[in-house]
Amino acid sequence: xxxxxxxxxxxxxxxxxxxxxxxxxxxxxxxxxxxxxxxxxxxxxxxxxxxxxxxxxxxxxxxxxxxxxxxxxxxxxxxxxxxxxxxxxxxxxx
Amino acid sequence: xxxxxxxxxxxxxxxxxxxxxxxxxxxxxxxxxxxxxxxxxxxxxxxxxxxxxxxxxxxxxxxxxxxxxxxxxxxxxxxxxxxxxxxxxxxxxxxxxxxxxxxxxxxxxxxxxxxxxxxxxxxxxxxxxxxxxxxxxxxxxxxxxxxxxxxxxxxxxxxxxxxxxxxxxxxxxxxxxxxxxxxxxxxxxxxxxxxxxxxxxxxxxxxxxxxxxxxxxxxxxxxxxxxxxxxxxxxxxxxxxxxxxxxxxxxxxxxxxxxxxxxxxxxxxxxxxxxxxxxxxxxxxxxxxxxxxxxxxxxxxxxxxxxxxxxxxxxxxxxxxxxxxxxxxxxxxxxxxxxxxxxxxxxxxxxxxxxxxxxxxxxxxxxxxxxxxxxxxxxxxxxxxx
Numbered sequence: 487x488x489x490x491x492x493x494x495x496x497x498x499x500x501x502x503x504x505x506x507x508x509x510x511x512x513x514x515x516x517x518x519x520x521x522x523x524x525x526x527x528x529x530x531x532x533x534x535x536x537x538x539x540x541x542x543x544x545x546x547x548x549x550x551x552x553x554x555x556x557x558x559x560x561x562x563x564x565x566x567x568x569x570x571x572x573x574x575x576x577x578x579x580x
Numbered sequence: 581x582x583x584x585x586x587x588x589x590x591x592x593x594x595x596x597x598x599x600x601x602x603x604x605x606x607x608x609x610x611x612x613x614x615x616x617x618x619x620x621x622x623x624x625x626x627x628x629x630x631x632x633x634x635x636x637x638x639x640x641x642x643x644x645x646x647x648x649x650x651x652x653x654x655x656x657x658x659x660x661x662x663x664x665x666x667x668x669x670x671x672x673x674x675x676x677x678x679x680x681x682x683x684x685x686x687x688x689x690x691x692x693x694x695x696x697x698x699x700x701x702x703x704x705x706x707x708x709x710x711x712x713x714x715x716x717x718x719x720x721x722x723x724x725x726x727x728x729x730x731x732x733x734x735x736x737x738x739x740x741x742x743x744x745x746x747x748x749x750x751x752x753x754x755x756x757x758x759x760x761x762x763x764x765x766x767x768x769x770x771x772x773x774x775x776x777x778x779x780x781x782x783x784x785x786x787x788x789x790x791x792x793x794x795x796x797x798x799x800x801x802x803x804x805x806x807x808x809x810x811x812x813x814x815x816x817x818x819x820x821x822x823x824x825x826x827x828x829x830x831x832x833x834x835x836x837x838x839x840x841x842x843x844x845x846x847x848x849x850x851x852x853x854x855x856x857x858x859x860x861x862x863x864x865x866x867x868x869x870x871x872x873x874x875x876x877x878x879x880x881x882x883x884x885x886x887x888x889x890x891x892x893x894x895x896x897x898x899x900x901x902x903x904x905x906x907x908x909x910x911x912x913x914x915x916x917x918x919x920x921x922x923x924x925x926x927x928x929x930x931x932x933x934x935x936x937x938x939x940x941x942x943x944x945x946x947x948x949x950x951x952x953x954x955x956x957x958x959x960x961x962x963x964x965x966x
Contacts, residue, residue: 512614519615528762530635531617538716547718555763578715580950 511535518569524558525551538576541567623797628655632720636660637797641725643861646879649908649916650700650790651728658797659705659726661769661832662759664817669793669801674785676743678823679750684743688787688801691735697784698733699807700910702881706810706837706851709955717952724859724959727881729913732794732805734786738779741823746775750823753778755804755815767831772824773806773813777852782807782912785818807912808883810851810953812837839953854883855956856942858890858917858934865961871925874965877918878932880905885936892919896929896960897944903932923965931960 511531513519525534528551539547544567552558558566629639637660645655674686705726707719720726741753754772761768777783786805787794794800799816806813812832827833827850838848858880863869880890891900903919917932933942942958 510616512616515613515615522617526617528766530633532631532633533720536632536721537718539718543718554761554766576715580715 514573516569516572518565521558521562521566521569524556524562524566528554528556535574538574538579540576540579541571543580544570625654626658626797629657630725632722636663638720640722641728643724643859644864646725646728646859646861649913650730653790653795653798656728656730656798657705657726659720659811660759660816662761664757664759666796667758667801667817672801672819674802674818675820676740676823677820679747679825680823681745681747682743686740686743691740691785691787691802694735694739696733697736698731698788699782699784700729700731700908700913701805701807702727702729702912702914703811703814704854704857704881706812706953707951709957710952712955712957713946713948713952715948717948718950719952726811727914730789731791732784732786733788733791734784734802734805736781737783737785737804738781740785741778741821744823746823749825751775752824752827754822754824754828755818756820756822757799757803757815758817758819769815769832770828770830771812771815771832771837772828773809773852777806777809808853810837810854813852836951837953839949839951851953853885854881855954856882856885856887856934856936856938856940857956858932858942859959860930860932860961863930863961863963867961867963869923869963869965871923871965873920874923875918875920876930876932877916878959879914880917880932880934881914882934882936882940885938885940886911887915887934888937889935890917890919891933891935893931893933894921894923894928897931897958900933925965927962927964929960929962931958933958
């Protein structure tokens with residue numbers, strides 16, 4: 487179900503986007519990195535990796551994205567949280 | 581206050597920004613593999629801008645490129661909450677509805693029958709400067725360059741609203757553009773302004789920018805221009821206007837584009853006027869200058885206020901001297917300022933501080949707010965004079 491929802495969203499988004507040549511943004515390939523693919527269904531990866539939060543901030547952000555339809559079931563949210571906090575944490579952040 | 585540019589996009593920038601993480605993992609036998617993710621490249625004609633996000637498109641200028649009173653399209657920032665496909669002006673229409681006695685649908689030819697106006701307007705993203713907040717605030721990490729000035733041509737919104745005959749119950753006017761959220765559950769990008777601002781003589785619907793049809797990325801065929809208010813009030817790809825009894829009740833009014841009140845931080849309000857603000861374009865951060873006459877210059881602007889002064893310090897804020905405004909300006913445009921003095925050898929911190937007719941002065945600090953708005957802290961650049 488998650489996969490078909492993701493596909494439907496990806497198709498809906500690609501229809502509205504102007505084609506442009508690709509460039510690359512690198513993210514660390516540690517456990518959980520593949521879950522970033524769920525984020526980039528709707529927005530490019532820079533939106534995610536320029537944020538820095540603490541646990542509460544990342545959890546709230548993911549909950550908002552899940553409410554918007556991001557295909558991230560609870561077990562994946564836990565893995566994605568660990569990944570984001572490993573690489574994109576603000577020690578002083580909420 | 582000033583911070584080195586760290587391109588979020590490039591691999592090098594990425595490594596710099598995650599330096600702390602890499603340091604802690606340096607004992608591991610192999611460096612972490614990096615997975616490259618393809619993302620759309622900068623838009624043709626916008627290559628000089630820093631890509632903050634490619635989908636939706638968010639691009640900002642480098643201060644060094646903001647040299648002209650009218651910001652060229654090539655370095656005019658782009659802030660999209662959501663993207664949309666280009667719209668054929670011949671197919672474009674605008675619906676006016678809500679608290680009106682005469683709901684109407686207008687086309688571009690209908691707008692062209694109204695008295696035309698043209699004015700220079702400075703647009704600034706509400707989150708411009710967000711990256712300078714500590715800790716990091718949520719949102720696009722703009723530095724100084726989500727601001728620009730252009731000449732917009734169109735009609736007064738008041739004249740358009742008159743066609744729909746707003747009822748006395750209409751106290752707010754909401755704008756809805758053609759941009760679409762990527763999922764049905766995500767909130768539509770709709771924002772409203774109070775009726776007094778909608779009917780104020782400078783608020784307009786524009787279809788030209790710099791004498792040419794407004795480019796798609798800047799909201800053409802027709803966009804709202806709400807001078808003096810945060811950029812997000814000036815809805816792009818406008819296609820629906822709603823007269824409402826209250827402020828629009830949606831995410832982009834009640835949650836995003838809000839900040840705590842200064843006198844009561846338990847209460848949040850939807851952002852309206854821009855802050856009083858100035859930036860130093862020249863000299864640039866880290867510039868090496870010969871001893872003698874130095875001229876600093878930059879831009880200042882002030883939302884709903886009128887600029888009343890620009891003070892410049894060449895000693896890190898210990899002493900201030902009045903600078904002067906030069907060149908063209910308009911009620912809601914930025915003004916060029918400059919200040920010249922004889923600089924002795926050594927390291928100097930140059931600062932600029934604008935003041936306005938509302939009694940506002942650029943501050944030396946700004947309380948953290950979660951969404952990183954209202955950044956108008958005095959800009960400082962360090963230079964070496966030899």
